[in-house]
Amino acid sequence: MKVTLSVIKADIGSIGGHIRPSERLLETVGKIVAEEGKGLLIDSYIGFTGDDIAILMSHTSGTGSEKVHKLAWNAFLGGTATAKAQGLYGAGQDLLKDAFSGNVKGMGPAVAEMEFEERPSEPFLLFAADKTDPGAYNLPCYLAFADPMVSSGLILSPKVGKGFTFRIMDVMNTEGDRVIDLNAPEDLYDIAALLRDQERFVVESIRSRATGEIAASVSTTRLHNIAGKYTGKDDPVMLARTQGNFPATGEVLAPYSIGHFVAGFMRGSHHGSLMPVPKNTGTSFFDGPPIVSCLAFSMKEGRFTEPADTFAHPYWDYVRAKTSAKSEELRRQGFFGPAMLPYSELEYGGIVERLKDMDRRFRTLGEK
Ligand code: F6R
Ligand code: MG
Ligand code: MG
Numbered sequence: 001m002k003v004t005l006s007v008i009k010a011d012i013g014s015i016g017g018h019i020r021p022s023e024r025l026l027e028t029v030g031k032i033v034a035e036e037g038k039g040l041l042i043d044s045y046i047g048f049t050g051d052d053i054a055i056l057m058s059h060t061s062g063t064g065s066e067k068v069h070k071l072a073w074n075a076f077l078g079g080t081a082t083a084k085a086q087g088l089y090g091a092g093q094d095l096l097k098d099a100f101s102g103n104v105k106g107m108g109p110a111v112a113e114m115e116f117e118e119r120p121s122e123p124f125l126l127f128a129a130d131k132t133d134p135g136a137y138n139l140p141c142y143l144a145f146a147d148p149m150v151s152s153g154l155i156l157s158p159k160v161g162k163g164f165t166f167r168i169m170d171v172m173n174t175e176g177d178r179v180i181d182l183n184a185p186e187d188l189y190d191i192a193a194l195l196r197d198q199e200r201f202v203v204e205s206i207r208s209r210a211t212g213e214i215a216a217s218v219s220t221t222r223l224h225n226i227a228g229k230y231t232g233k234d235d236p237v238m239l240a241r242t243q244g245n246f247p248a249t250g251e252v253l254a255p256y257s258i259g260h261f262v263a264g265f266m267r268g269s270h271h272g273s274l275m276p277v278p279k280n281t282g283t284s285f286f287d288g289p290p291i292v293s294c295l296a297f298s299m300k301e302g303r304f305t306e307p308a309d310t311f312a313h314p315y316w317d318y319v320r321a322k323t324s325a326k327s328e329e330l331r332r333q334g335f336f337g338p339a340m341l342p343y344s345e346l347e348y349g350g351i352v353e354r355l356k357d358m359d360r361r362f363r364t365l366g367e368k
Contacts, residue, residue, distance in 0.1 A: 003042070003118045003302045004062050007126060007237045008072035009054035009219075010094035010109040013083025018051045018090065020282030021083075028082040029053055032075040040067055042302030049293045050130025050283045051090070052235045053079065058302040063113040069104045076109060110134075110219035112237045114205075117213075119244065122299040125252060125310070127238040129274070131283060132264035132290040134171065134220050134236040135198025136274055140255035141166070141216065142195050144240075144247050145206050146184035151251040159245040162210035168194050169204040171222050179204060199263060199345055208245050215247075216240040242296075249296055253310055256292060259323030261330070261338075264290045269341050269351075273326035276319060278312035289327045 012029075015022050030046045033055055037044055045056040055072050059065070076095055083091035096108035105111055129136050143150040145164040153160035163184045168191070170178040182191045194201040206216040218238045242249040256276045265272040265288040277291045295307035333339045346352060 001118055001301060002060065002115060003122075003299070004059050004065070004068075004113060004115040005056070005124065005239055006059070006063070006065075006068050006072075006111070006113045007054055007056045007128075007219075007239060008069070008104055008109050008111050009052050009128060009235070009237050010076045011051045011090060011235065012053065012076050012079045012094060013086075013088030013091035014051040015088060018283060018287055020051060020280075021048050021053050021079075022086055022088060024086060025079050025082050025088065026053065029055065029075045029079040032078045033057075033071065036071045036074060040071060043299075043304045045126075045295075045297075045304055045307065047128070047279050047293075047295065047307075049128040049277070049279075049281065050235070050291055052128065052130050054126070054128045054237055056126055056304075058299065058304065060302070063115050064103055064105075066102050069102070069111075070100055072109065073100045073104050073107070105221070108221070110221045110234060110237050112217045112219045112239050114214045114217045114239055114241070116241070118299065118301065121243075123242050123249060124297055124299065125238075125240045125242060125249065126295045126297065126307070127240070127292060128235075129237070129290065129292040130235045130264075131268075131272070131288040132236070132262040132274060132292075133199070133222070133234040134202040134218055135200075136236060136260075136262040136264075136290065136292070137218050137238050138195040138198050138201075138203055139258070139260050140252075141203045141206060141218075142191065143255040144252045145215070146188060146191065150254050151247050153247050153251055159208070159210040160247060162208070164215060165207045165209055166191050167204045167206070169202050169220050170200060171202050171220055172200050177204075177220075183209065210245050213245065214241070249310070253294060256294070256311070257316075257319045259319060259326050261326070262290050263341050263345060264288065265327075269346055271330060271338055271341065273323040273330075275323040275327075276311040276316050279307065279309045285324075285327075286331065289323065 042058045080092035094108040148154040166182050219236045221234050259273040261271045262274045266286045272289045274290045294310045298305045330339050
């Protein structure tokens with residue numbers, strides 16, 4: 001049967017700053033999804049990563065379904081009322097528009113969706129990251145879907161070895177979705193040349209070249225493009241199908257042992273090492289660190305198993321210690337150089353005003 005997976009996530013308020021949503025907030029969102037999802041959803045799962053709540057849904061309405069998007073929007077609106085009632089910080093933060101207009105894309109929440117013919121066994125992964133932006137998945141996607149040094153299936157499995165098509169989006173383009181499709185392995189250097197720039201070029205989706213099937217889908221929201229100013233980082237979600245014609249689950253997970261540096265962290269303005277964390281983990285140090293969770297599901301006729309919490313495994317304890325050490329090292333140099341994001345990414349009002357003000361006071365010596 002043809003099934004659609006939709007994950008829609010938003011930050012609608014947190015306890016004690018930007019740490020994590022409250023239990024009551026999660027309950028409210030869950031209740032609305034359960035009630036309004038009757039007859040529309042086959043199954044759903046709700047969890048959080050840092051201050052973001054993700055709603056995973058299976059259904060048969062296809063991607064971009066107004067009904068499914070409206071349901072998520074209503075759940076976040078209802079949740080916002082609870083967040084306000086509890087005095088949570090940043091209540092309704094990611095709901096940037098007043099009225100729902102057919103699709104939550106461009107309204108604040110992050111969306112990743114895929115429609116496919118369900119396999120007899122359908123393993124897939126739900127990634128959710130906080131204190132970072134969609135480019136955080138660039139390196140892990142490149143390594144899992146295009147680099148045999150990490151993803152052995154590219155040389156060991158004939159189907160996986162046919163390679164993958166990367167759809168890459170220029171997220172600085174605000175006029176519309178500007179994308180390019182590039183094939184690994186032939187276009188590897190072109191793919192690398194784009195993906196190195198995590199703030200501008202972002203993996204939007206990946207397809208199998210053996211079968212044309214969708215393999216991965218990433219949310220590409222840039223909140224500052226919607227709001228015109230800093231409103232928090234974009235905290236991306238990703239769906240990835242695994243096994244068979246796709247990389248194995250462990251191959252998709254493997255790149256997260258690097259703890260690569262990503263944009264985000266305190267005030268969305270710094271670089272930090274991306275830490276793989278268990279489900280429902282909040283934030284702490286320096287409003288971070290940037291974190292990513294990954295839940296593995298199996299699915300039958302659109303019904304989910306309980307999630308297997310991939311980064312809760314003891315193997316990742318060492319990786320977490322390593323990413324703390326990497327972030328610590330960079331934090332030692334405070335705001336200098338690569339510790340803080342470049343000017344173009346500094347949306348935080350105060351510093352932009354400060355720099356503009358000084359720009360007027362600059363003068364060129366010797367000029368009349
Ligand atoms: C928000 C975030 C935080 C805030 C910071 C300041 O997702 O990452 O680092 O930017 O806590 O928040 P305000 O300016 O709202 O006090
Ligand atoms: Mg936030
Ligand atoms: Mg967040």
